[in-house]
Structure formats: structure tokens, C-alpha cells
Amino acid sequence: MAELPEVETMRRDLEREVVGRRVVCADVAQTRMMGLQTAEELRQRAEGGTFRSISRRGKYLLLHLDGDDTLLIHRGMTGNFLLRDPGQPLDPHVHLALTLDDGRQLRLCDARGFGEVRVLASDDVRVLHRRLGPEPLEPDFSFDYLVAQFGRRTALTKALLLNQHLVAGLGNIYVDESLWAAAIHPARRAHTLRAEEIAALRGAIVDVLNEAIERRGTTFSDYKDLYGLPGGNGAHLRIFHRAGQPCHRCGTVIQIIRAAGRGSSICPECQVL
DNA sequence: CGCGAGACCTGATAGC
């Protein structure tokens, strides 16, 4: 999975590695990851472009080319975006391979094809920005904003946190981690949360994300960084994928339940409904 | 409009 910390880690690495580099060759396989865009159009618009800057919006990675075009990448669940040296053996399930003017190659690999890759004009980038909720690490993800949203919503707290229109960048890992840190059950209805619980939840989300970014993201199965290396946050997970092990706060055995259609790791003692 | 269920997809794994 690639949630905000993994995408942000990749953004920072790409900023250092590819800004100023030119795409001399774009090999594109037509897949559903491109939506209605053809592989040929993607190739034509990417080839010859120079990377001017790299940004991120939620879980979307945006590689801005000179001119009006931006390469958009969403890694879905199993997607990896790798920077390979010349001559390195092909990776499986390559959808897109960009050969740079220094000989290195950016490869988008995704076995399942749940991700997305397209070239967008700046108008489309603006649409994407408007479509998504606030960035959780920026000031507009405020206590007041969350109180206003949660107060009028009856959905499960977990469902709202996974909803990218409400806040952009959280996925199953960091939602479970944040809910545990704030001692809130994932199936609590959002409008039943007290003000102090909302404050705790907001603080937990910020802390959990910042710590994960510091450790270059979480790897427990597929995720690899730009260099093909795992992130360092896996060993620091407090609740996610720890079913059967003791809660770090109270020692109770961690369980997996279903909430908002997702497997959800909880401490049944700390997180009561 | 908000909510929740189902669809999409394929590799890993459990069960027979």
C-alpha cells in the first residue's frame, strides 16, 4: 500500500534524483491504469519532457514537466515506482518505463493494476486538487474543520477517515494506527465523538504520519521505495497487522474486526464501542 | 446528498 508517508518519501527522493532530467524515451503498455488515455498519447506527451518539480496531493504523485503537462501516478495497492540504473534486469508487471537522459530508468510496476498513470494538463491538476479534502499535515486540517465535518456525519469514523474527499492521504494502515493512538473504536459513528476525542484523533493522525515519514514509510508486503528498498516504519506499527499480539498500552490481545468494509486491527480494551 | 455494499484486479495462502 502507498499512503501519504510512502508517497511523500517518494516525492522527496524524486525531487533529489530526477528534477532537471529529461525523458528521452517513454515505453508505455496500454492498461486500464490509464483510464481513457491511450498509451500513445501518454508516450507522446511524456517523451522529450524535462521534470521541473515534484509534488504530492494525498496519495497522488505529480511529476511536473516543462510546458503544461504533469505526469500523475497513483500506486494503488501493489504499485511500485522504481529508479533503476542502466542494464538492470526488467521488473515484472511494468506499465511504464521512462528512460532519462542520464541513462537511468523510472519504472512503474503494478501486478494488480489498481493504480493510475496519466498525463494531465494543468486544468486537470486543479480539478484533482479541488476533488480531494485537506492535507492532514497542513493547517486547513484543523480541529474546527473536523468538528464541523464529524458533527453532521453519521458514518463510521473509520469510513470518514478513509474518505479522500474528507481528508486526503490516509489508508488502512494509518487510520488504524491513528484510531488506536486516540483510543477510538473504528465503528464509532462520527457524530458521537466528543470534542476531546476529535482533538486526540487529529493529533494522533499528525503524529502517526510524521513519524512514518521520518522512517520512510511502512513496508509489510509490497511497498518499496524509489530505490527498491523497504520503509522503516513496519517495526514501529502499534496495532496494524499485530493481531494476536499484546496491545502496547494495556497488554490485551489485539483483534481484527471488520469496519467500513475493511479489516481493522483494534485493542478491544482500549477501543470500546 | 450521505451512506454502505459491490465491483474491479491478481498474487498469496488456506483448505481439501
Next chain:
DNA sequence: TGCTATCAGGTCTCGC
């Protein structure tokens, strides 16, 4: 050993 069923979940669509 090899087959089949099930599960994983980010995002979109659809019905209520």
C-alpha cells in the same frame, strides 16, 4: 501435489 476458494484494499459506481 495441485486444484479451488478466499482474502487483501484504494477508489469508483450505484441503489436506497
